[in-house]
Amino acid sequence: MSLGFKVSGRIAKPVADVFDAVVNPTKLSGYFTTIKGASAPLVAGTTVTWWGDIPVEVDEVVPQRRIVLRWDGGGADAKPSYRTRIEMNFEPLEDGATFVTIAEEGWREDEAGRKRSYLNCEGWSQMLACMKAYLEHGINLRDGYYRSELKGEPAREDNL
Template structure:
């Protein structure tokens, strides 16, 4: 068994607009990968760089339905690096909104793996909240959020 997380939330826009906010690097860089951005669109079979240092290996993109990618899960207690799998699903709702679900799995069952699940659960929750604010209202919640940015030091990518 491996450790995993899953979060979800409703965005009050059509599924096409919400999906585009993730696969489109200009939009994603406007609310999530704000420091360093996203190097390219999410396209199956490609590797995209987020935050100038985090490779995202895109495995599948089903337009307006699903994105699947692998990325660095961290370092295990034995010192070896490993990857986790992230799956984002997008469900059109009857009210015109979109249900977004983000699941990440594959952390090792050790202290470092438990720490990674906690950090990424926080990170994905923040991403979903930031996406809602950006897609629905054009607001970048991350602007000025990180203390390092307030001190003039570029924010680091999540500890991967």
């Protein structure tokens, strides 16, 4: 069994707007991949980069329904390297809002895997909160949020 988690949140915007805020690199860079942005739209079968140097493999994109991604799960220290799987689901609600669920799984059951899974759970929770603020109010909550940003250092994986 591998480690995994699931986070969810309601965003008071139509599913088309919320989905676009993830697949559109300009929008994603406005609230989540704020340092060095996202390199390209999420299209199934492609690899994009987030934060300038983190490869994200796009396995599946079902418009306004689901996105499935894979990326490095273990970091530079993991031998051999391995990928975790991220699934984002977008559910339209009766009031016109969208319920977003993000699940990530596939870490090794060791101390390093637990630590990375906790960091990513924190990161995806922040992503949902930042997306909500950005879409509902035009606010970028991540601007200046991390110490590395304050010092002008490059983004790090644990700053997701």
